[in-house]
Amino acid sequence: MTFPNRILLMDQPPMAIGIDPKVAFAFKKLLGSRDHPEITIHFLNSVLGGDPLIKSVEILNPFNEKDFEDDKLSILDVKATDDQGRLLDIEMQTSLPGELANRLIFYAASQYVTQLREGARYANLMPSIGISVLDGILFQEVPDLHLDFRLRSQSPALTLSDALQVHLLELPKYTPPGDNIVVQDPLEQWVYFFRRAAYLTGDELTSRLVDPVFTEAARVLEMISRSPDDRALYEARLKLQRDEQSRLEAAEARGKEIGTEIGKEIGEARGRIQGKIQLLQGLLNEPESPADLLSTMSDEALTQLQASLQERLRSRG
Structure with a gap:
């Protein structure tokens, strides 16, 4: 048999x-x-x-x-x-x-x-x-x-x-x-x-x-x-750890998404300021600053340059 x-x-x-x-x-x-x-x-x-x-x-x-x-x-x-x-x-x-x-x-x-x-x-x-x-x-x-x-x-x-x-x-x-x-x-x-x-x-x-x-x-x-009891407690803890990891990964992904959106908005704002600077320089018959030069300037320096050009244009009437 x-x-x-x-x-x-x-x-x-x-x-x-x-x-x-x-x-x-x-x-x-x-x-x-x-x-x-x-x-x-x-x-x-x-x-x-x-x-x-x-x-x-x-x-x-x-x-x-x-x-x-x-x-x-x-x-x-x-x-x-x-x-x-x-x-x-x-x-x-x-x-x-x-x-x-x-x-x-x-x-x-x-x-x-x-x-x-x-x-x-x-x-x-x-x-x-x-x-x-x-x-x-x-x-x-x-x-x-x-x-x-x-x-x-x-x-x-x-x-x-x-x-x-x-x-x-x-x-x-x-x-x-x-x-x-x-x-x-x-x-x-x-x-x-x-x-x-x-x-x-x-x-x-x-x-x-x-x-x-x-x-x-x-x-x-x-x-x-x-052990059925130990295995059940192990599996429950494993699920908790996986859920926590998923939550952290989702939060990290959302953080990166928000950071990208903020970075894009900041980049667009800088772009508008740079465009205004070049426009003001043209109205004043001055050479336009190259875009690559403006891109290296700090936000504070760009704002000060724009204010200075606006004041000079206003003084010309």
């Missing part, structure tokens, strides 16, 4: 994990769970360089499914402290609002100053470190995907303090290597994981990222995929 249906199922290729670790639900379950501290520790050492090496972390706002049960697109960051006493704030940003830089500074500074209780000494303040994984590019002018901001002097090159740090990982700057290439660098491994995990099977992912921590990370994503 044959079982064609069973044979067909056995011959099917394994499915990709299908869970994007950039979606807030998966991101916080990966890095903000007390059940998987090794994942958080490896990530932090990869970003911060392991100097000093972090051996343990305490998650201060651990993963809680209730945080995802409403329809609010709130920022679900991971707050932690390491065995050095440093305060850490980790977040994923799938969109880049205009105020992002100011918000990152505010969070890091707030985390720093709230340590100072009445009677406490400044010497007891521990560093505050913000880490933001960006699914976008904030600094187009540099190719570096890891940016490390601290309190430093531009010239001479002096460091005032490492007490405030903001680290950015700009994921789109990374080009994943070809198939079957093993990624060795710890930071590159994480960037590869965020970029490619959703499109690979667990075996494919762990064959490229051989550090055991990624076996555990892949297992977390697979558990989300297989």
